[in-house]
Amino acid sequence: MEERLYDLIFICRPDTPEAEIDKLIATLEHAVAERGAKVEKLEKWGTRKLAYRVSKLREGFYVYLALRSTQGELIRELERRLKVTDAVIKYLTVRLDEDIKRQQKLGRRRERRAARRPRKPAAAGSSEQAAAAV
């Protein structure tokens, strides 16, 4: 399977001690490494206000991970772990590589167009000038 990029965000209860969150992150990292995947980014966003109540809580501790994996199985394993952890109130995994591929494709196309533009500016350029002059 080709390599895929995932975003994994989970929210812990705000009263969880930081050490416990770190421990949870470590176990997740371990599971990631075990399957030959990579943690590209790891960010602790800290305690943020939730947009709506989750498990009767109004705020939560956000942790964000960007993963690069060739095994979709890994995501199932990570989500299973998050589900059984009581401190985690919500999690979300998003597959991002297709979006990023599209972004790169559009970026390349834009570059090509920009490179090609000087060749035939006459028609577009002159009408714009006429419009500006009036």
Next chain:
Amino acid sequence: MAEENSHQALAPPSGRPPGGGPRPGGPHKRGKRSYVRKKKVCRFCVEKVDLIDYKKTEMLQPFLQERGKILPRRMTGTCARHQRWLTVAIKRAQNIALLPFAAPI
């Protein structure tokens, strides 16, 4: 309405500025209820955005109503493609409680 049309006919074909704005002759004459709508442009196209990040809620916020509903294209002027990406991004953000599904009044 006839007044309006005559004004438009007088203007040279390419004479209208591309950004819209008040036309020569003025939009409001002799009590006729008429106004010139400013042409809205897709904000994402202007900034050449190829990927709308669901994590940047401050970027998505302007496209939401006060109560958290997604604003339609006709209000914001977003192009079809970017609106499509935008709704996906907003829904992802809603899922992880970064944005509300429906905010309390």
